[in-house]
Amino acid sequence: MINEEWMTRPVHAAKPRDSIAYARELLERYRINQLPVVVEGRVVGIVSDRDLRDAFPSVLEALVPPRRRTRKPGLDPKDIAVEDVMTSNVLTLAPGDTVDEAARLMRRERIGAVPIVERGALVGIVTRSDVLEAYSELYERLRGAAVPKPASGEAP
Numbered sequence: 001m002i003n004e005e006w007m008t009r010p011v012h013a014a015k016p017r018d019s020i021a022y023a024r025e026l027l028e029r030y031r032i033n034q035l036p037v038v039v040e041g042r043v044v045g046i047v048s049d050r051d052l053r054d055a056f057p058s059v060l061e062a063l064v065p066p067r068r069r070t071r072k073p074g075l076d077p078k079d080i081a082v083e084d085v086m087t088s089n090v091l092t093l094a095p096g097d098t099v100d101e102a103a104r105l106m107r108r109e110r111i112g113a114v115p116i117v118e119r120g121a122l123v124g125i126v127t128r129s130d131v132l133e134a135y136s137e138l139y140e141r142l143r144g145a146a147v148p149k150p151a152s153g154e155a156p
Helices: 020-030 049-055 099-109 128-146
Strands: 033-037 042-048 114-120 121-127
Touching: 020 033, 020 049, 033 121, 042 049, 042 114, 042 121, 099 114, 099 128, 121 128
Parallel strands: none
Antiparallel strands: 033 042, 114 121
């Protein structure tokens, strides 16, 4: 099972200078948890839903009177660039690498997705959900192969 068969594509992505408000909107609209950050098709970073949650002001902060707030004024999510909160050292794999390699990498590095890159360009992304789907199908294949077939003339 190779990544190319299971990766999600097309990939929704952000640009480094996009706002974190825009990135969060993409995550919510497409119901995804990771967003590669690209420049001319090349991955330069990745931002997760957790990165964005941590960068957004707390709901409780809005309840604090302006003169008592610890957050500096002007830190509106529309004014914060994705590049300020993204992870820059992105681990990637190739379309021909296996889903097992993606699963092991995600588990070892405690990440939720691996961008799939071919000749330097982003071509897909393998997420935890993709890995689970691949393993589920593999299980069904193995289970089907293990079920003894009825002898000819017998009802299944």
